[in-house]
Amino acid sequence: MFKSRKALSPVIASVILIAVTIAVAIAVAAWMGALSIGFMGSSSVTITKVDFVKDAAGAPTENITLTVKNIGTKAVTIATVKVNSQNVNATHPATLTLNPGDSKDIEVILAGNWTAGNPYKFDLYDGSGQIIGSYQETAPS
Numbered sequence: 001m002f003k004s005r006k007a008l009s010p011v012i013a014s015v016i017l018i019a020v021t022i023a024v025a026i027a028v029a030a031w032m033g034a035l036s037i038g039f040m041g042s043s044s045v046t047i048t049k050v051d052f053v054k055d056a057a058g059a060p061t062e063n064i065t066l067t068v069k070n071i072g073t074k075a076v077t078i079a080t081v082k083v084n085s086q087n088v089n090a091t092h093p094a095t096l097t098l099n100p101g102d103s104k105d106i107e108v109i110l111a112g113n114w115t116a117g118n119p120y121k122f123d124l125y126d127g128s129g130q131i132i133g134s135y136q137e138t139a140p141s
Contacts, residue, residue, distance in 0.1 A: 047135035070098035
């Protein structure tokens with residue numbers, strides 16, 4: 001009989017088993033994380049167009065029209081619009097709900113006329129005060 005058969009040492013076998021276990025645990029954690037993100041959905045609104053409204057003579061007015069689109073995976077409600085960090089009036093209902101893929105216009109009314117060449121930052125908030133969209137545009141000359 002042969003007594004000199006070669007095999008893995010117990011230390012190397014243990015290291016291999018631990019490495020395989022860790023690799024499987026990482027793969028399962030990544031899979032579960034991706035799965036849970038899909039269930040939670042995402043809330044995201046983008047401003048696709050900004051129209052600085054002018055009067056009949058071509059002068060700036062206090063109105064700016066924002067075209068917003070829900071690019072997330074769940075319905076989003078826009079409760080507040082801020083321009084340059086200031087709350088503004090908007091001619092939408094108290095809240096505007098957009099389903100995924102929906103696009104609608106919001107008429108923003110500033111406290112005074114917009115100024116040509118000035119930058120304007122638009123922030124959209126949901127009912128809980130969470131920012132769901134932001135965009136910056138410079139008023140046309």
